[in-house]
Each structure stands twice: as C-alpha cells, then as structure tokens.
Amino acid sequence: MKILVVGGGGREHAIIKKIKENKNVEKIFALPGNGGIAADAECVNISATDIEGIVSFAVENKIDYAVVAPDDPLVLGAVDALEEKGIPCFGPKANAAIIEGSKVFSKDLMKKYGIPTASYEVFTDMAAALEYLETAPIPTVIKADGLALGKGVIIAETRQAAKDAVVSMMADKVFGKSGDRVVIEEFLTGPEVSVLSFTDGKTVVPMISSMDHKRAGDNDTGLNTGGMGTVAPNPYYTEAVAKECMEKIFLPTVNAMNAEGRSFKGCLYFGLMLTPNGPKVIEYNCRFGDPETQVVLPLLESDLLTVMQAVTNGTLAETKVKFSNSHACCVVMASKGYPTSYEKGFEITIPDDTANTTFVAGAAIKDGKLVTSGGRVLGVTAVSDTLETAIKKAYEKVDTIHFDNAFFRHDIGAKAMKATEEK
Numbered sequence: 001m002k003i004l005v006v007g008g009g010g011r012e013h014a015i016i017k018k019i020k021e022n023k024n025v026e027k028i029f030a031l032p033g034n035g036g037i038a039a040d041a042e043c044v045n046i047s048a049t050d051i052e053g054i055v056s057f058a059v060e061n062k063i064d065y066a067v068v069a070p071d072d073p074l075v076l077g078a079v080d081a082l083e084e085k086g087i088p089c090f091g092p093k094a095n096a097a098i099i100e101g102s103k104v105f106s107k108d109l110m111k112k113y114g115i116p117t118a119s120y121e122v123f124t125d126m127a128a129a130l131e132y133l134e135t136a137p138i139p140t141v142i143k144a145d146g147l148a149l150g151k152g153v154i155i156a157e158t159r160q161a162a163k164d165a166v167v168s169m170m171a172d173k174v175f176g177k178s179g180d181r182v183v184i185e186e187f188l189t190g191p192e193v194s195v196l197s198f199t200d201g202k203t204v205v206p207m208i209s210s211m212d213h214k215r216a217g218d219n220d221t222g223l224n225t226g227g228m229g230t231v232a233p234n235p236y237y238t239e240a241v242a243k244e245c246m247e248k249i250f251l252p253t254v255n256a257m258n259a260e261g262r263s264f265k266g267c268l269y270f271g272l273m274l275t276p277n278g279p280k281v282i283e284y285n286c287r288f289g290d291p292e293t294q295v296v297l298p299l300l301e302s303d304l305l306t307v308m309q310a311v312t313n314g315t316l317a318e319t320k321v322k323f324s325n326s327h328a329c330c331v332v333m334a335s336k337g338y339p340t341s342y343e344k345g346f347e348i349t350i351p352d353d354t355a356n357t358t359f360v361a362g363a364a365i366k367d368g369k370l371v372t373s374g375g376r377v378l379g380v381t382a383v384s385d386t387l388e389t390a391i392k393k394a395y396e397k398v399d400t401i402h403f404d405n406a407f408f409r410h411d412i413g414a415k416a417m418k419a420t421e422e423k
Contacts, residue, residue, distance in 0.1 A: 001022075001024050001025050001026060001027075001064040001065060001305075002026065002027045002028075002029070002061060002062060002063050002064050002065075003019055003025055003027070003028045003029070003063070003064065003065050003066070003067065003305070004028075004029045004031065004054075004057070004058055004061075004063040004065070004066040004067070004087075005019070005028060005029070005030050005031070005033075005041065005066075005067045005069060006031050006048050006054060006066065006067065006068045006069055006070065006073055006078060007030070007031075007048050007068075007069035007070045007073075008030065008031075008032045008033050008034045008037065008043075008048065009034070009070070009290055009361045009362075009376075010290055010291055010293075010294055010332075010359040010360065010361035010376065010378070010379040011069055011070075011288050011289070011290035011291070011293040011294070011359075012030060012033070012037060012069050012070075013034075013036060013037050013040070013359040013360050013361070013379075014293045014294045014297045014298075014359045014379070015067060015069060015288065015293065015297065015304070016028055016030060016037060016040050016041050017040055017297075017356075017359070018297045018300065018304040019067070019304055019305050020040060021303065021304070022303055022304070022305040022306070024305075025305065027042065028040070028041035028042070029041060029042050029043075029044055029057070029061065029063070030042070030043045030044070031043075031044050031046045031047075031048065031053075031054055031057065032044065032045050032046055032047060032048065034360055034361070034362070034363055034364065034373070035360065035363040035364040035365040035366075035370050035371070035373070036358075036359075036360020036361075036363050036370060036378075037360060038365060039355075044057060048070050048072060048073050049072050049073055049076060051073065051076055051077065051078050051081050052081075054073070054078060054081075054082070055081045055082055055085055058082055058085065058087050059085050059087070063087055064087075064088075065087070065088050065089070065090070065305070065308075065309065065312075066079075066082050066087050066088070066089045066090070067089070067090045067091065067308065068082070068089060068090070068091035068287075069091070069287055069288060070287065071097070071100055071101070071147055071285065071286060071287055072147060074091050074092060074094070074097040074100075074101075074266075074286050074287060075094060075097045075098070075100070075101035075147060075286070076094065077093070077094035078091070079091045079092065079093050079094070079097075079266075080093045080094055088309070088312050088313075089312065090266055090267075090308040090309075090311060090312055091265075091266040091267075091286075091287065092264050092265055092266040092268075092286050093265075095261070095262045096257060096262045096263060096264040096265070096266075096286065097286040098262070098286075099253075099257065099262075099264065099268070099284045099286055100147070100269075100283075100284055100285045100286040100287070101146060101147060101286070102145055102146060103143045103144070103145045103146075103152075103183045103283075104122050104145050104181055104183060106283070106284050107120050107122070107183055107185070109253075109256055109257075109260070110253075110281060112256070113252055113253075113255075113256040113259070114252070115248070115249055115252050115253055115256065115281060116248060116249065116277075116278060116279065116280040116281065117280050117281045117282075118141070118185040118186040118187075118188050118273075118280060118282070119185065119186045120183050120184065120185035120186065121183070121184050121185075122145075122181060122182075122183055123166075123170075123181065123182050123183075123184065124180065124181050126166060126167070126170040126171060129166045129170065129182060129184060130163055130166060130167075132184060133159060133162045133163055133166065133184070134159075136159075136162070136184060137186070137187070138156070138157070138158060138159055138162065138187075139155060139156055139157045139158075139187040140156050140162050140184060140185070140186070140187055141153065141154070141155055141156070141184070141185045141186070141187055142154045142156055142162060142165040142166060142169065142182060142183075142184055143182060143183040143184075143185065144169050144175045144178040144179040144181075144182060145178060145179070145180065145181035145182065145183065146175070146176075146177060146178030146179075146180075147178055148175040148178045148179075149226065151175075151224055151225070151226065151339065152169075152175050152178055152179075153224065153283075154224070155187065155224075162184075166182060166184075169182055170182060188273040188275050188280055188282065189273075189275060189276070190273050190274040190275040190276065191211075191234075191236040191273075191274045191419070192211065192212070192271070192272065192273055192274075192282070193209050193210075193211065193234045193236055193237045193241075193271075193272045193273075193274060193279075194209065194210045194211065194212050194230075194234070194269065194270070194271055194272070194289055194292045195207070195209050195210075195237070195245065195250075195269070195270045195272060196210075196267055196268075196269050196270075196288060196289060196292060196293070196296055197250060197267065197268050197269075197270065198267060198307055198308075198310075198311050198316060198321060199254055199264060199265065199266070199267075199268050199311065199316070200265050200310065200311045200312075200313075200314045200315070200316040200317075201254065201257075201258065201263040201264055201265050201314065202254075202314065202316070202317065203316040203317040204246070204250045204251055204254055204268075205316060205321045206242065206245075206246070206250065207296050207300070207321075207323065208232045208233045208295075208296050208299050208300075208323045209232065209233045209234040209237035209242075210230045210231065210232040210233070210234055210289075210292045210295050210296055211230060211231050211232070211234040211236075211413075211415065211416050212227050212229075212230050212289070212291070212292060213227065213228045213229045213230065213409060213411075213412055213415075214227060214228070215228070216228060216334075216338065216339060216409075217409065218409050218410050218411045219411060223339050223340070224339070225334075225338065225339045225375075225376070226290060226291075226339070226375075226376060227289075227290060227291045227292070227332065227376075228331075228332045228334065228376075228408070228409045228412070229291065229329070229330055229331045229332050229379075229408075229409055229412030229413075230291050230292050230294065230295045230328075230329070230330045230412070231295060231327070231328065231329045231330075231387060231390070231391070231412065231413040231416045232292075232295040232296055232299060232327065232328045233327065234416065235387070235416050235419040235420045236274055236419055237274075241274060241279060244278065244279060245270070245272065245279050248278070248279070249270060249272070249279060249281060250270065253268070253270075253281075253284070254268070264286075265311055265312065265314075266286065266287065266311060267286075267287055267288045268284065268285075268286065269284065269285035269286070269287065269288070269289050269292075270284065271283040271284070271285070290361075291330050291332055291359075291376075291379045294330040294359045294379040294381050295328035295329065295330045295381060296328075298328050298357060298381055298383050299323045299324050299326055299328055299383065300321075300322075300323055300324075301322045301323060301324050302319075302320055302321050302322045306319065307319055307321055324383075326383050326384060326385055326390075327383070327384055327385070327386055327387040327389075327390040328381060328382070328383045328384075328390055329381065329382055329387070329390040329391045329393075329394040329412060329413050330359075330379045330380065330381040330394065330412070331379075331380045331381075331394045331395060331397075331398050331408055331409070331412050332361075332376050332377075332378070332379050332380075332408060332409075333376075333377050333378040333379075333380060333398060333401065333403075333406050333407075333408045334375055334376050334377060334406070334407055334408065335362070335372055335374070335375055335376075335377055335405055335406070335407075336405040336406070336407045337375075337405075338375035338376065338407075339375055342375055342405070343405055344362075344371070344372045344373050344374070345366070345371050345372060345373070346371060346372045346403045346404040346405060347369050347370065347371050347403060347404075348363055348370045348371060348372060348377065348378070348401070348402070348403040349401065349402045349403070350370070350378075350400075350401050351400050351401070354380070354397045354400055354401065357380075357381040357382065357383065357397075358378055358379070358380050358381070358397070358401070359378065359379040359381065360377075360378055361374060361376045361377060361378060361379060362374015362375060362376055362377045363377055363378070371403075372403055372405075377403065377406070378401065380394055380397045380398050380401065381394060382394040382396075382397055387413060387416060387417060387420060388417060390413075391412065391413040391417070394412070394413075395410075
C-alpha cells in the first residue's frame, strides 16, 4: 500500500513510525514532512494547507490511503477533497472538523445537548466584551474563536490581563481572523486530562489518557505553548471517571454531531477538566493531539493502520484496539525563546539507540545535516513498566541529545507522580 500523511511535526512523525509497522505498507509520503521524518518517509514539499496540491499528488501517485493529521487542512476540507477523488482518508470532513475550527460552535453544541462544560459568553464587539469584563469573575479564560496553533487561549489572572487579551485578539489581531469572535468563559479548577479517541461516527474507542504540560517553564510558569511534554496514562483518569466521561461526554458528543448532520470520523480529542462537580470539556480537537500522540501511540499494541481503516469503513465496533499496561513520558526539547522568537539552524545530534522513540517536530536537512527549524524541535519519549522509570529514561535520553540553544522543562511528569503517590 502507498500511504500519504499530511503534516510535518512530531505528531506526524509518531503516526508515520506506527504506520510503518504494518507489513502491507510499501511506501509512505509525508506532505511536507520534515528533516527527521525524512528517515521514515519520503517528504514532498507541498504545504499541509495546499489542498489542491495534496489532491493532485495523491491522484498522480495512486495513493491507497491518506491520513490528514493537522487541524488546518481538516478545517479547510482536505478529507472532502481527497474522498471526492476516491482516496479513502483518516480524519473528519470539514463540516465535522468545525468542532475544533470554531470555539463558538463547540460551546454552543455542548450547551444545546447538555454536555458538561464551563459557562461562557460570546462576543463579536470588543467594547461589549470589555464592558462584560468589568464585572466578570476573575480569573477568567479568553479564547479566540478560530484556530491559533494551540495558542489562542489566555488564562487571565487579573481583570487587566483579561482586557489586554481581548484587545490583543480583537483589535491587534494577534491570531488574525480567529480573533474576530471571542469566547469568555468560566475558569474551572481541577486536574486536566487529555483523551484522544477513535470514532467512526457510531462507536467511540478512547485511547490511553494523558497529561499535557502547556506552560513553557518549570512549575507551570511562563507562556502557554503547544505543549512541552506529556505522560500517559494520566493517574487522575480512573475507571470511574472514564465511565462517567463515556456516558456524559464522549457518546453524547458523537451523537450530537450526528444529530447536527456532521458525523465525525477520525480522532476526536477531548480536553477535560476533572472539576469538583465532575468532568467538564475544556476543548475539543478534531485530530491527534501534539505532543499527546507521542506518548499514546507508543503504547498502542494493535496495528494503527488497521484501526484507522476501520474508522474510515465504519467497522470500529468489530476491530480490536489494545493498549499496553506500560507508562510513557515525552519531554519536548525546544529552541530557546519559544513560544515567541528564537534562533534556528543549529545542528542536532541524536544517538542511534534513541532515534526510534525520538519524534522530530521542527528540524530540516541542511548540507546533509539535521538542523533546528522550529520552536518545538524534538519529542523525546520513553516507555517503561512504571511512570517513575518512564520519566527517568526520557530524561536520560534528553541528556544524550544535543543542539545549541536547546531548552526543556525539568518537571514533566512530576504532577502525575505526586498524584500516583497520593493514591
């Protein structure tokens, strides 16, 4: 089989490595891929948002199956365009990808169908938003409506910070048109849990839960990022919580999308907060999370491509999806200055014995060498029988990898370890 994977980050590298395990796969193309992915797939310089270019390439190269991994091409209708040409895909169509593409849509969906989430207000007028913030409870959460590379959410600890966030989104357009509408919502408290799930629009199969670390600095300080590391499973996500989430959130969401004529097939990501009043949805993503994928897929024992095809074919209920009982930890190595400005072009050295579970996100090939080309550069993952040893091994691997201006958090998994010890 010839497989096409759209995207070029650490998530796509993890997906490609897992798909490679299928004996029927003869060739994998990554559009555009990156310097590290080039070791596992043929990278083609076509942007993930160039839908016309992706479709033309897929048709010309007789692609048997496509995986559209990032949010942008999904929202833009890449799956719709590929399927029109007879190419089966993993990923939701545009009318279902709106669950991530518009915060306003997803909040209104939850409200309409009684899916637990934070209370909220929607604003298209900046003056009205600022007036609302004069009396809104603080802290509060400000969200840009559209896609913003995972950075369009500001947790405002003060009234002034909340107002500044609204002005930056609505007037300064720091997230472009994504900030034309903003959601101002209740600040929830409790442990956060990420649950990726396979769904064919009927059946929902949750993957192993994970815990992301969004802030750039140790002890959850600094700016929000796309994610500085993850561990799986998340110790706060007990069997009882999982059962409640399936009954009150997962199945109701898939059923709500069906009722709206927006059947969701692909990976539906649930960002959850385990509040004192039960689990609530913080956000939906219409695709695999990054860097959650880098800890979840190494724990998948079933064949990923087979599961993906079952999602596409609507046969997920008859397909075995098995995860190991091990633990995984991923530490993101980033360029100093991320998530704002940073230098790039520094050579990366990765020992051969750590390459298999090191997922390359922001790197390019220059003069035959792997060099940094992005903010988040690598996701360094280790799997072990216990969480403690998975964390230890991940950091041991980090110590063997080098590039100038590298930085990483030193406390990935610390919160999870504390939760495990408290049990």
